[in-house]
Amino acid sequence: MARIEVPMPQMGESIAEGTVSKWLKSLGDTVERDEPILEISTDKVDAEIPAPASGTLVAIEVEEGETVEVGTIVAFIDPEGGAPDAAAPASKPAAAEAPAAEPAAAPAASAPAASAPTAEPGSAEDRLRTRSTPVVRKIAEEHGIDIAQVAGSGHAGRVTKQDILDFIEKGGPAAAPAPAAAPAASKAPAAKPAASVEPSDFWKTFYGKVEHPEFPVRANDRVEPMDKIRRLTAEHMVLAKRVAPHVHSVIEIDFTSIDRIRAANKAKWKEQGARVSYTAFVAWACARLMHEFPMINATVSGNNIIYRKNVNLGMAVDLNPGLIVPVIHDADDLSLVGIGRKIIDLADRARSRKLQPSDVQGATFSITNPGVLGTLVGMPVIPKGTSAILGTGAIEKRVVVVEDEATGTDSIAVRKRSLFSIGYDHRLVDGADSARFLARLKDVLENFPEDA
Known part of the structure; x- marks a missing residue:
């Protein structure tokens, strides 16, 4: 076998x-x-x-x-x-890496790789310093760059894709081979980089690369490198704002009906070992509404719109510090209790670093809950590849005017209420679409079905 x-x-x-x-x-x-x-x-x-x-x-x-x-x-x-x-690991760096991953590019990429055996010290970190992925080697080959000239920011100085792109953008010594190849046409190579920046390359870089500006450090400042989660969050947020024109709408929702259902079912849910939070009610309602509002469960792709068939809810989890968004797949197929269990399970595994790859893939709509920390309302950033995100504010008792349905008279009452915001991609979702979605969400939550 x-x-x-x-x-x-x-x-x-x-x-x-x-x-x-x-x-x-x-x-x-x-x-x-x-x-x-x-x-x-x-x-x-x-x-x-x-x-x-x-x-x-x-x-x-x-x-x-x-x-x-x-x-x-x-x-x-x-x-x-x-x-x-x-001795498979020891023999791999010089013999197996490039040919196994990219046979067609092996002859062209062999120059950087060939220097590895002669310059390769004994430690694993020194060996890693001379290595790179096939993607990086291909970019280096296309631009005539010796990877050894590129400072690596990866593990043990490994050259990452971001490193090679930064090197090219800053005008690294990639132009040196040009005079030797065509000394009589020195002006042509100088003009080529500008001409080769096609519009598609510009947008690919704009939508895929982040470089943060740097600022002077003052005498009493403390400087620390970003940890992995903070660095990636920063990059993702910048790219998400570049891609989608963000607009936000806000609505206030009464939780009286939900409080009544929670109180009536508390004992039964406890016997089942289930915890059904306010967020579970919100997630259940959003999942049911996605089919009424397909543009909310969609994304812009080039000049096309992809309407997602599955309803996969991304649920933001605070790691303190850091943030991760595990996904409830096919949430529209789950009961209220089922969604409640899923939320608890994903949050627990996120905080204990036990999420699997499939747990963070494929979100079509996201929910974030800054209200759990007392925030009245937030204006969240829309994750790339989706068209909207819901932010739930703090659920607090407020004095409100209520109308008696039988007599039509007004009275003052105390109700638990919350401000919800939706951030939406205005390329795809119109203001009226977001308003109708929030109105339907308000209606479902304020008249929540008993059999959910």
């Missing part, structure tokens, strides 16, 4: 690379199907990766600390329990 490949998994629609954080199994170890064998880290989540089959771990192709493209083979499992490859 052929060996089973273990690839670097797809961790999200916009994620192209993953880093092997830790091997949980060693060469020659017996593994069971679905047993975790390594930990990986990406822009969106840290996760344990299970074995795709039972057998023996016979080859480890990617060492701890290495970052590789999605789909790159990181290990092999022999279902028949064969012997492990001899």
Whole structure:
């Protein structure tokens, strides 16, 4: 039977690379199907990766600390329990990495790789310093850049895709080979970079790359590098604001009906081991309304609109510090109690760093709840690839005017109420669309069905 490949998994629609954080199994170890064998880290989540089959771990192709493209083979499992490859990790840097990942580009990329054996010191970090992903090597080849000239910001100085793009943008020594190749036409190479910046390249960079401005440090300031979550959050927020023209609408919602249902079902839910929060009611209502408002559950893609069939709710979770948005898939198929359980499960696993790749993929609409910390109303940023996000404010007792349905007379009463905001992509969602959505959401929550 052929060996089973273990690839670097797809961790999200916009994620192209993953880093092997830790091997949980060693060469020659017996593994069971679905047993975790390594930990990986990406822009969106840290996760344990299970074995795709039972057998023996016979080859480890990617060492701890290495970052590789999605789909790159990181290990092999022999279902028949064969012997492990001899010294597989040690031989891989010079012999296996580039040809295995990109055969067609191997001759052109061999110049940077060929220097690795002669300059490769003994430590893992020194070996990593000379290595890069196939994507980076391809970019370097296209621009005539020696990767050794590029300062790497990745693990152990590894050159990342962002590093090579920064190097090119800042006019790194990529122009040096041009005079040797065409000394008589020195003006042509000088004009080529400007001419080669096609509109599509500009927009690809604009929508995919972030460089934060730097500011002077004063005497009493303290400077710390961003941690991974903060850096990625900063990049995602900048890109999201670049992509979508944000507009926000606000509405006030009465929770009297929901309070009555929670009180009536509290004992029953406790017996079932379920906790149904206010957020669960909101999520259930939003999931049901997505089919009435398809533009809210859609996204702009080029000159097209993609209307999502599935209703996948992204639920923002505060990690203090940091933020992550796990996803309730097919939320419109779940009952109120089912959504309540899902919210608790995802939040607990997010805070204990036990989310799986599938838990953070595919959101079509998001909900964030700054109100849990007392905020009256927020204006959230729309995640890329979606058209709207709901922000729920603090639920507080307020003095309001209520009208008696029988007599039409007004009176003063105390009610639990909250301000909800929706941030929407004005390319796709009109102001009237958002107003109708909020009005329907208000109606559902204030007249919540007993059988949800």
